[in-house]
Amino acid sequence: MTGDPTQDPAAETPDEGSLPVDVPTSDEGSDRPATDTAGHLLTAGLTIGNRVVVRYRLEDGSQARATDFIGELVARNDDFLIVDTKKQRVKLIRADVIAAKDVPPPASRPGPAHERVGADDLEVLMAKGWVAPDRAGLGDWVLRSAGGFTGRANSALVVGDPSLPIDKAIDYVERWYAERDAxxxxxxxxxxxxxxxxxxxxxxxxxxxxxxxxxxxxWDKVLVMTGLASAVPALTTESAPVTADAKLSPEWLMTYGRSRSVVPGVTEAVLTGSDGQLFLSVRDETTRQLVGIARLAIHPGWAGLFGLWVDPAHRRRGIASTIVSAAAMVARENAMPAIYLQVSSANTDGVAFWQSLGFGVHHDYTYLARPSA
Ligand SMILES: CC(C)(COP(=O)(O)OP(=O)(O)OC[C@H]1O[C@@H](n2cnc3c(N)ncnc32)[C@H](O)[C@@H]1OP(=O)(O)O)[C@@H](O)C(=O)NCCC(=O)NCCS
Known part of the structure; x- marks a missing residue:
């Protein structure tokens, strides 16, 4: 097998059609120490539920020395990784892993990194950028509940196959929310x-x-817009200083509360619930108050932008552009070539802003509710 999984993850993916047939499927097969091999260290940082690529040592005597597995990491224990590839579920001995990393969703159409992902795959990725504390899977559907804080975190994401006939799946979702009084x-x-x-x-x-x-x-029509981090204008010497903090500060949260209603406890859980996130802010030099904020969610190959807001008294002075330029710089420097965001099509100012920075519509979504809700 050719191709190095440690190279650009957003580029070509390994060939999933050339998986070996002699994958170890029992607890036997390795005579190495169980827990502290290079393979263990390499696989410790993989995220359960993410798409991963694993370069795997083949048995002595095999024609090739190694092969690549790509698929969803479904489980990991001290000794093994379980990966669902397109063709089969494989059980890999961690000690026999040569290289491994989380990778972006697959390309399903031609184009640059921000365009070639399919709508469903991008939706699943985005759901990991805004994680409800209470969630469940129904086949590919993702059921989420977060005390009413945002539609995204309180809705069933309809992607792929729910593993039940549609009517039964809808019944199931209705019961799931009824159990939560929602x-x-x-x-x-x-x-x-x-x-x-x-x-x-x-x-x-x-x-x-x-x-x-x-x-x-x-909620009628929400646009998912994407762009390349490399296409966002760079920061200049004139740009206001942007702070990026991995921790959610009370001040950032308070400023966020000026832009929308929050649910104490739940809002913090959602804002900090991704595998990685940064809280960006710009401070007014005179008042020392935060006047612009955004949250950046970190994914393999992708950065997600949420909650971009500028104090109304400070708009049209380039603050939001500066924040997005800083976010794009972080994205570029951390192997996240593509950026996504979600904006209601009714928010014409917001849409105009993102278009001014070169972002385009990737796909749409709508929320469906009963009128009485
Ligand atoms: C959208 C928002 C973040 C823009 O912040 P901002 O700091 O005023 O934006 P900038 O000054 O960097 O604007 C850059 C460009 O975006 C476009 N733009 C920004 N606001 C616009 C508006 N109200 N109408 C039309 N175009 C707009 C313009 O092209 C502008 O360049 P210009 O001022 O030279 O014409 C701000 O209006 C806001 O906080 N709105 C409420 C929250 C929101 O809608 N967030 C975005 C949705 S995810």
Whole structure:
């Protein structure tokens, strides 16, 4: 097998069609110490639930010395990794791992890093950038609950196969939310301008009386916009200083609370719930108050931007552009070539802002709720 999985993860992915057939599937097979090999160290940082690439040593006598496995890491213990590849579930001896890393979702169409990912794959990635404390899977669907804090964290993400017939899957979701005393809400993605009725789950929900947007203009059509970190203008000597903090500070949280309603406890959990995040801010030189903020979620190959907000008294002075330039610099320097964000199409100012920085629409989604909710 050619190709080095330690090279640009957003570039070509290893060939999933050339998996070896003699994958070890029992506890036997390694005579190395169980817990502190290079393979253990290399695989300790992999994230369960993420797509990973693992370069794996083959048995002596095999024609090739190593092969690459790519797929979702479903489990890890002291000795083994379990990876679901496209073709099969494989059990890999950690001591026999030569290189490993989390990688971005696969390319499903041609184009640069921010365009070639499919809508469903990007949705699944984005769900990891805004993680509800209470969540469950239903096949590929992701059910989320967070005390009413944001639609994203309180809706069922409709992607892929729910593993049940659609009507039964919707029944299941309705029960899941009823158990939490919450109204069911569905997040339905599709290609730009898609019609809800053309998606089987959307048609079934309309049939049950759900409405797109659930009566809220800002939920009717949300744009997922993407761009290349390298295309965002660089910071200049004139740019206001931007602070990037891995910790959520009370001051950042308080400023965030000026832009939207928060749910104490839950908001902090969601804001800090990703595998990695940075809290960006710009401070007014005179008042020393924060006047611009954003949150950057860290993913393999992708950065997500959330909660961008500038104090109304300080708008149209380039503060948001400066924050996004700083975020893009962090992204470029940390192997995140692509950036995503979500903005309601009703927020025409917000959309105009992102367009001014070169971001384009990747896909749309809508929320479906019953009118009474
Ligand atoms: C959108 C927002 C972040 C922009 O912040 P800002 O600091 O004023 O933005 P900038 O000064 O960096 O604007 C850069 C460019 O974006 C575009 N832009 C920004 N605000 C705009 C508006 N209200 N209408 C049209 N274009 C706008 C312009 O092209 C602008 O350049 P210009 O001022 O030279 O014409 C701010 O209006 C805001 O906080 N809105 C509420 C929250 C929000 O909508 N966030 C974004 C959605 S995720």
């Amino acid at each position: 109204a069911p809400l569905f997040q339905l993605p599709g290609e730009p301008g898609f019609a809800v009725a053309d998606v089987p789950a959307g048609a079934a929900l309309l049939e049950r009386g759900y409405v797109a947007g659930g009566g809220r203009a800002d």
